Structures are given as C-alpha cells and as structure tokens.
Amino acid sequence: MLDIQYVRENPVLVQANCVNRQVKVDVAAALGADDHRRAIAHRTQLVQERQNELSRLIPREKEPAARQTLVTEGKSLREEAGKLEAELREAEAAVRLALGVLPNLTHPDAPVGADPESNLEIRRWGEPRVFDFPIKDHVTLMESNDLVDFEAGAMVTGQKFYFLKNEAVLLELALVQFAMMRLVARGYTPVITPDLARVEVLEGIGFQPRDPDPDTRQVYTIAQTDLCLVATAEITLGGMHKDQVLDNARLPLKYVGLSHCFRTEAGAPGRDTRGLYRVHQFTKVEMFAFCTPEQSEALHLEILAIEEEIFQALELPYRVIDTCTGDLGGPAYRKYDLEAWMPGRGGYGEVTSTSNCTDFQARRLNIRSKSAGQKGTRFVHTLNGTAISCARALVALVENHQQADGSITVPTVLRPWVGKDIIRRGA
Numbered sequence: 001m002l003d004i005q006y007v008r009e010n011p012v013l014v015q016a017n018c019v020n021r022q023v024k025v026d027v028a029a030a031l032g033a034d035d036h037r038r039a040i041a042h043r044t045q046l047v048q049e050r051q052n053e054l055s056r057l058i059p060r061e062k063e064p065a066a067r068q069t070l071v072t073e074g075k076s077l078r079e080e081a082g083k084l085e086a087e088l089r090e091a092e093a094a095v096r097l098a099l100g101v102l103p104n105l106t107h108p109d110a111p112v113g114a115d116p117e118s119n120l121e122i123r124r125w126g127e128p129r130v131f132d133f134p135i136k137d138h139v140t141l142m143e144s145n146d147l148v149d150f151e152a153g154a155m156v157t158g159q160k161f162y163f164l165k166n167e168a169v170l171l172e173l174a175l176v177q178f179a180m181m182r183l184v185a186r187g188y189t190p191v192i193t194p195d196l197a198r199v200e201v202l203e204g205i206g207f208q209p210r211d212p213d214p215d216t217r218q219v220y221t222i223a224q225t226d227l228c229l230v231a232t233a234e235i236t237l238g239g240m241h242k243d244q245v246l247d248n249a250r251l252p253l254k255y256v257g258l259s260h261c262f263r264t265e266a267g268a269p270g271r272d273t274r275g276l277y278r279v280h281q282f283t284k285v286e287m288f289a290f291c292t293p294e295q296s297e298a299l300h301l302e303i304l305a306i307e308e309e310i311f312q313a314l315e316l317p318y319r320v321i322d323t324c325t326g327d328l329g330g331p332a333y334r335k336y337d338l339e340a341w342m343p344g345r346g347g348y349g350e351v352t353s354t355s356n357c358t359d360f361q362a363r364r365l366n367i368r369s370k371s372a373g374q375k376g377t378r379f380v381h382t383l384n385g386t387a388i389s390c391a392r393a394l395v396a397l398v399e400n401h402q403q404a405d406g407s408i409t410v411p412t413v414l415r416p417w418v419g420k421d422i423i424r425r426g427a
Helices: 004-009 011-020 027-060 064-100 138-144 150-156 167-185 199-205 233-239 296-313 360-365 390-400 412-418
Strands: 120-125 189-192 196-198 227-229 245-247 253-262 281-291 318-322 334-342 347-356 368-370 381-389
Touching: 004 011, 004 027, 004 064, 011 027, 027 064, 120 296, 138 390, 167 189, 167 253, 167 281, 167 296, 167 381, 167 390, 167 412, 196 199, 196 233, 199 227, 199 233, 199 360, 233 253, 233 281, 233 360, 233 381, 281 296, 281 390, 296 318, 296 334, 296 347, 296 381, 318 347, 334 390, 347 390, 360 381, 381 390
Parallel strands: 189 253, 245 368
Antiparallel strands: 120 318, 196 227, 253 281, 281 381, 318 334, 334 347, 347 381
C-alpha cells in the first residue's frame, strides 16, 4: 500500500506508474476518499474540542438556565460524536480500499513495457544441451519411468493434480533438502509454515482472495471461514510479524520457508497446461526477508544470487530476466525471474522469481521497526524469492538430464538423498 500523503503530493507520478504497469485505476478516487476522510476527521476534532470546553464550563456555570443550555449542547455533541466516529471508520475503510488497488511504485531501472516481450534479459548461464537423439518432454519421460500418475490425480482430485511416485518422490525431497541446507548455511532461519492463512494476511501480501472474477482470483478460499489455502509461503512468512515493531539491530530477518502451494491457475494457456509446469498444487521452498530501506537493494541481489547458485548446482542452463512494468505484480518494486532451459518446450520457462516489495506489504500488514532510544517508527521493507518450486524444477531437471535410452541422470548434488546416479525403470 502506498502512503496516502505521497499519493497526495505526487498524483501525476502515481497515475503514470499505474499506466506503465497496465493497471486501470483512478488516483483521483483515492484522493477524493481521503478528502472525505479528512473532512470528517476535522469535524470530529472540532466536536471533541467543544466537548472538552463544555466539560470545563458546565461545573462553573451557576445560572440554571444557562447551565441547562450547556448540558443540552453537550448531549447533542455526544450524539454527533458517535455518528462521526462511525462515519470516520467507514471513511478510513474507503481510503484503504482505494489505496488497495494502487500498485507499488516501480524501480527507475525496471524496463517499461506492456507485456512479457518487454522483459529485459540480463544474462545467461550454461549452454542448452544439444541432443543427438529425439528428445522427450518431462511427461513422456516421467510416465515411462513410472514417476508420475496424472490420471490418478485427475480421478482423485481433478485436472492439474498429480501423484509423484518412486524416484520422483525422492527427487522432490532431495530438492527441498538441498535448498534448505544451502539457505541455512547462508544464515536463513528454516520454517515450515501453515498451508492456510487468514484473508487479511493474503490481502496484506497483495493477493485478492475476495476478487469476484474467477479468471483473476488465484487462490482457493475455505467456505464459511476467513481462511484460504496459501499460494506461496510468501503469504505466511510475511504474516509472521504482522502488527509488530521490529528492532533495527536484528534486521535483516531472513527466513526460508517450506509449504505446499495451491493456485487456481484459471485461464492458463496452451502448452503450459501439459504436465507439471502449471498445476494446482506443488511444494515450494521460499525465501523471505524483513529489512531496513537501506538494506533492501543489496538483499534483493543476494536472493537472486542464491537462486542462481541453486540452479547452477543442479546443472540447469538458465537466463535472468528483469521484469517489465506491465508484467510486475502489484506489490513488486522490482522483480527478477530465473528462466531455465526446458528442452521439451524448446525454450526457457520461469522457475524462480525474486521481488523487492519495499514498504508496500509492510504498510498493509503494519510491520514497523525502530532502534533503541529512537523516537517513532518506520515501515520495514520486505523481499521474497523462490529457492525451489519443485514441480517446475522437476520439469527442467528431467528434460535436461534425459538420456537416449529414456533414463534420467540425477544431478550430483542430489545423489546423496536420491540414492542413485541414474533413474531407469527396473534399475
């Protein structure tokens, strides 16, 4: 959420930012809502001042008629104050609602553009493998090696659900363990988070669980509760310090969280619907950090570097993308994606992302910080980044490490957990 005072002082800049990010909102509506709130707040203050004045005058007034007049006025003011209090709550909620649709500001170096084609490729690592045999996609490879059962997933739960089997289970557990160990060694606190969160926490992070449009609502809500299945551990990790004041001396706080993730993925197009690339449930290891504004840019680059280290260790070619304004999520100030080479797709596919959300989420979740002896507080910055999204990592891993006989080579770093070098049915 943006600071309303900043919006008031920079309406043209905020509106231009919305245009760049392809968000159709009227900044004037937020200012109008705040004008209404300010008018009610001003009237409330005047009423309170007069009430305080009457509390001093009434005991001093000796003349009965004049005293009764003051008492009558006081009663009227109490009634008005009660109405104003209710009106002020409604006005504050309206301002919050109006601010809630405004996206975060954008890093000045982020590429401006309306679609993914405007994303800027920063660098590549590794060369896509040249195969001397007909390549198979991950669905064919995994089914032939009895590693996945999509039919059973569809029968038991529905389309885009699946059963992992045999060595695929060990591969997923190995990916989680490898990522966790790597992050713990880098000073990140490991956390297993709930798979459910309250609506207010999702809204604080920037999701819209109450969105009536099924094509844009990306989370599952639990009937007759205020709970949702989380789409990422970013939600639960970000909510851990809701309404808290953190000590600057402890910042940054860096977490690595493990959760299942549930996404409706409505309207997913074309080739993304096949196999594991876009599914309704998957396991993810997520980095999340709370820091001071001065720390956030460097921490963002740290998270990106860790993502790259992980995929280099998995021997998977990738490219780093600086995401354009039209492809940024609402909370992100700047976002980098890692896209791994996926032979079955004949191109790169997103496997991780990392976002610096500045104080956008912290303002919505009321997470502040201060130093000992410091007067006042300020909102922290929050950052998130995917260490491993298991389903998509498996897509890249299986396709890049396939062999001519249909077997799959296990990356060296995962072999201690998988217990073998080659996955081959019957091996």
